[in-house]
Amino acid sequence: MSTITAEARLASRATSRVGSSVRLRRYLSTIGTVVLSTAIIVWTLVPIYNMVMISLEPEGDVFTDHIFPRVWSIESFWGVLTQGHWYLEHFWHQFANSIYMGAMVTILTLVIGSLTSFSIGRMRIRYGWLVSNAALLTYVIPASFLAIPFYRIMQNYGMANNLWSVIAALVAFATPYAFFVLQEYGRSIPIEVDESARIDGASPGQIYLRIYLPLMAPALVAVGTYAMLLAWNEYLYQFLLLSSKSSMTVPVALAQFLSSDQSPWNFMMATAIIYALPPVAIYYAFRRRMTSGLTMGGVKG
Amino acid sequence: MSSVQEVFAARPGTLNRPRRWSWRRRPRGSELAWAVAFAVPYAWVFVAFVVYPVAYGLWMARDPALYRELLTNPLYARAVVNTALFVGLGVNVKMFLALLLSGFFMRRRWWIKALLPVYMLPWALPAIPAFVSFHWMLIGEQGLVDTFLSTVLGIPGPHWFGDRRLALGANIVAYIWKWMPFWTLTFFAARTAIPQEIYEAAEVDGASGIRRFTHVVLPLLGNLYLVCTLLSTLWTIGDFTTVSLVSEGAPAYSTDVLATLGFQYAFEAAQPSLGVAAVLSALPVLIPLAIVLMRAVQTREVQL
Numbered sequence: 267m268s269t270i271t272a273e274a275r276l277a278s279r280a281t282s283r284v285g286s287s288v289r290l291r292r293y294l295s296t297i298g299t300v301v302l303s304t305a306i307i308v309w310t311l312v313p314i315y316n317m318v319m320i321s322l323e324p325e326g327d328v329f330t331d332h333i334f335p336r337v338w339s340i341e342s343f344w345g346v347l348t349q350g351h352w353y354l355e356h357f358w359h360q361f362a363n364s365i366y367m368g369a370m371v372t373i374l375t376l377v378i379g380s381l382t383s384f385s386i387g388r389m390r391i392r393y394g395w396l397v398s399n400a401a402l403l404t405y406v407i408p409a410s411f412l413a414i415p416f417y418r419i420m421q422n423y424g425m426a427n428n429l430w431s432v433i434a435a436l437v438a439f440a441t442p443y444a445f446f447v448l449q450e451y452g453r454s455i456p457i458e459v460d461e462s463a464r465i466d467g468a469s470p471g472q473i474y475l476r477i478y479l480p481l482m483a484p485a486l487v488a489v490g491t492y493a494m495l496l497a498w499n500e501y502l503y504q505f506l507l508l509s510s511k512s513s514m515t516v517p518v519a520l521a522q523f524l525s526s527d528q529s530p531w532n533f534m535m536a537t538a539i540i541y542a543l544p545p546v547a548i549y550y551a552f553r554r555r556m557t558s559g560l561t562m563g564g565v566k567g
Numbered sequence: 568m569s570s571v572q573e574v575f576a577a578r579p580g581t582l583n584r585p586r587r588w589s590w591r592r593r594p595r596g597s598e599l600a601w602a603v604a605f606a607v608p609y610a611w612v613f614v615a616f617v618v619y620p621v622a623y624g625l626w627m628a629r630d631p632a633l634y635r636e637l638l639t640n641p642l643y644a645r646a647v648v649n650t651a652l653f654v655g656l657g658v659n660v661k662m663f664l665a666l667l668l669s670g671f672f673m674r675r676r677w678w679i680k681a682l683l684p685v686y687m688l689p690w691a692l693p694a695i696p697a698f699v700s701f702h703w704m705l706i707g708e709q710g711l712v713d714t715f716l717s718t719v720l721g722i723p724g725p726h727w728f729g730d731r732r733l734a735l736g737a738n739i740v741a742y743i744w745k746w747m748p749f750w751t752l753t754f755f756a757a758r759t760a761i762p763q764e765i766y767e768a769a770e771v772d773g774a775s776g777i778r779r780f781t782h783v784v785l786p787l788l789g790n791l792y793l794v795c796t797l798l799s800t801l802w803t804i805g806d807f808t809t810v811s812l813v814s815e816g817a818p819a820y821s822t823d824v825l826a827t828l829g830f831q832y833a834f835e836a837a838q839p840s841l842g843v844a845a846v847l848s849a850l851p852v853l854i855p856l857a858i859v860l861m862r863a864v865q866t867r868e869v870q871l
Contacts, residue, residue, distance in 0.1 A: 302671060303682055310686055313744065316711045317700045378608045385605035389598065397606060399861050404617050405798065406857040407624070408805020410826040411846035414833045415624035416616075438616035441609060443798075446864065470601035499694045501808045502830075520695050524812075531703075538696030549691040550684060556752075 321535035342536035351533050353523060356511060363508075364515040365544070367429050368497040371436045375493035376486055378437065379444030384474050386445075387452045388460055398449070401442035409439045410502050417506050427510040432503050440493040447492075451485035487555040491548065498545045516541045624843050633844035642820055643845060646828040650849070653739060653810070653824055654803045661743045662750055662796045669754035670784065683755075690748040698812035701741040705813075731821045734814040738822060741813045742806065750795055757791050758784070790863060797860040804849055825849055 324339035344350065349357045386394035416435060417426075425431040459481070463473050479486070504517050516537065523534040549556075637643045672683050689697060704711040705727035713724025727733045761784075769775075769783045785792075807826040810816065816823045816831075823831070825846050833842030 299671075299674065299676065299679065303678060306668075306682060306686055309744070310688055312711070313697060313700045313704060313741075314688065314692070316704050317696055319711075320700070320703065378612060381605040382609040385602045389602040389605070391599075391602040391606060394606075397609070400613060401609070402861055402864065403857060404613070405801040405860070406853050407621055407847075407850070408802060408826070408853075410805040410807040411829065411843075411849070412620045412624060413807075414829065414839050414843050414846075415620045415627060418627075418839070419620055419623055434612070434616050438612050441612065470598055470605075474605070495691065499808075501695055501812075506834075517693070517695050520699075524699070534699070535696065538693065538699070542692045542696060545693065546688065546691040549687065553684060553687070558756075 317535050317539060321532050321539055323532045339532075342530075342532040343540070345533055346536045346540055351530060353519070353530065354533060354537065356514065357516075357519070357537065359512075360514050360516045360519050361541070363429060363513065364498070364517070364541070367433055367436075367504075367515060368494050368544075370429075370433045371440065371497040372490050372494045374433070374437045375440040375444050376490050379441050379448055379489060380479065380482065380486065381474070382441070383445050383448040383452060384470075384478050387449045388457070388473075388478060389470060398445055401445050404439065404442045409435065413502050413506055416503070420507055427508060427513040429508070429513055429515075431507050432500070432515075433497075435503050436493075436497050436500060440496050443492060444489045447489050448482065448485050451482060455481050484555050484558045487552050491552055491556050494548060495545055498541075624847060627840050628844035628847050630840065630844075633841055634848065636841065637845055637848060642823070642828065645821060646823045646825050646845070647848075649735060649810075649822055650804060650824040652735060653742070653806070654800055657739045657742045658796060658799050658803050660739075661747045662792065662799060664743070665747050665750035666754050666788070666792060668747070668751050669758055670780070672751070672755050673758055687748045687752065689745050690752075692745075694745060694808045695812065697745055698741055698809060701737065701744075701813050702815070705737050728814055728817040731818060734817055734822045738810050738813050742803070742809045745809070746799070750799065753795060754788065754791070757788055761787055794860065794863045797856055797863060801853065801856055801860070804853065805846075 321342050322338050322340070324341060346354055346357055349355055382397065385391050386398055391397075412435075416431075420426050420428075420431045423431075459477060460473055463477055468476070501517050501521070504515050505521050508514055508518050520534060520538060520541070523529040523531070668686075672679060672686075705713075707713060707726055707728075708717075708724070710724075710727075712727075716722050716724040725733055727737050765783060765787075766779070769779050774782055805826050806824070807830065810822060810824050810827050811830070814822045816827060820828075820831075825848075829842040829846040831842070832845055833839040836842075
């Protein structure tokens with residue numbers, strides 16, 4: 267009897283010791299998580315905070331010696347929206363150009379990318395591997411290295427100051443990555459799906475439209491978001507190729523502020539923040555699907 | 568490790584699925600016409616906007632005298648060193664941190680789930696305002712960082728763009744800030760595709776923490792990590808935006824990389840051929856990287 271209780275007591279002490287060490291480890295891991303989370307938040311938000319702070323400075327004075335603005339003013343945002351500064355005379359036109367460009371790059375990348383990966387990955391066209399390898403060759407010479415010849419070519423074609431010159435360059439640069447993601451994702455869809463549709467008499471066009479595209483939707487969302495953000499982030503080609511009033515996009519307009527030391531920086535940052543809103547909104551709208559679109563093939567890739 | 572292999576043996580369909588993902592015979596007749604028609608738009612884009620500019624660039628930079636001129640130019644030699652430092656440090660630090668952080672974001676706590684969208688913000692923000700913001704944060708005594716250092720810690724901040732190493736470091740930090748989220752998301756997506764059973768089996772075997780990372784995650788994600796690093800290296804060698812907006816080449820062109828140097832030759836010094844030669848001189852590095860990338864993309868089987 268007494269031995270049993272002694273053993274039980276020993277056992278219970280042992281479990282409580284194990285319990286406390288588990289609790290200690292869990293406690294430490296929580297602390298580590300909190301510290302790391304805080305570090306990530308600070309790291310991510312400080313440059314963004316700086317942007318917002320500058321945009322809220324009332325006198326366009328970046329060179330202030332304080333961490334919080336003394337007076338908050340939304341004058342700059344109002345100025346951008348009403349095109350109230352001579353730097354921003356054509357803001358809405360430029361914004362429309364940027365949206366047009368982003369939309370065209372996204373649509374063309376999706377159409378061309380999905381058509382080609384259907385042809386290579388699903389129909390297995392002869393020499394298809396050659397096309398996808400050639401596509402990766404696009405990345406041998408980075409886009410910025412091609413900017414100078416591209417600029418010359420576009421001038422020869424009379425395509426300077428034409429939004430389509432930038433759209434063409436960006437589509438050419440975005441499609442190889444689109445192939446990569448689409449082909450990886452396409453492997454998760456059994457080919458029997460296509461084959462049964464063929465036996466039922468569907469043409470390749472119907473299989474592409476009715477079967478391939480719907481099944482590939484998550485990957486298409488991921489590719490589309492990538493292409494749109496690529497177009498929205500791009501700076502060099504727009505800066506080189508678009509300089510006229512009618513073709514200018516927002517990044518080029520922002521670059522104009524940089525050409526002078528006396529620019530109204532609060533207006534520039536307000537413009538930049540407004541320009542940043544559409545991609546942020548699109549990212550948040552699609553972010554769940556985006557992760558699932560990149561998921562497939564991750565382990566296989 | 569052994570029970571990890573058992574998981575694979577027990578579930579052959581999980582990773583090593585037989586690869587019958589394409590039509591079993593090559594398309595013929597009208598199907599072939601469809602297949603070719605589907606590939607034509609890309610072929611056209613590729614020829615018109617990739618092959619032609621590349622050929623034109625090579626033709627512009629065909630004169631060997633250009634390369635002799637470059638080799639004798641100290642600015643060029645420094646730009647090569649800067650590019651190597653920028654890409655070597657920037658890409659590797661970024662990818663490694665992204666791989667680690669993707670594991671952090673796999674944790675099941677509500678605030679970590681809420682943190683991911685905040686963390687992704689730099690990627691969604693356009694590059695120009697973000698990099699201009701970095702430039703002003705570090706502009707000197709009036710920048711946010713030096714203001715913080717002097718008012719809160721009471722130490723005078725350095726002149727970030729007055730010193731080559733600090734300016735180079737600023738470029739690298741800004742680059743990592745902007746692009747780490749995208750790769751973290753890629754690795755995060757890949758990690759969610761690893762079947763939970765593998766983790767559980769590893770846990771039963773006593774592999775947790777670092778050993779789980781080295782014995783489970785790395786073998787499974789190794790090839791993806793290689794592909795992403797190579798892709799990112801190729802993209803970053805041509806990075807123009809970061810350096811041209813954050814340090815602007817300061818101090819005195821000493822932090823210029825090849826892309827910004829080529830741009831200056833072409834548009835400020837009005838020597839486009841020299842500019843093209845400066846950037847194309849990176850080809851001996853780029854081509855082997857691309858070949859390794861192509862091979863890595865084709866390696867699909869998971870090796871445990």
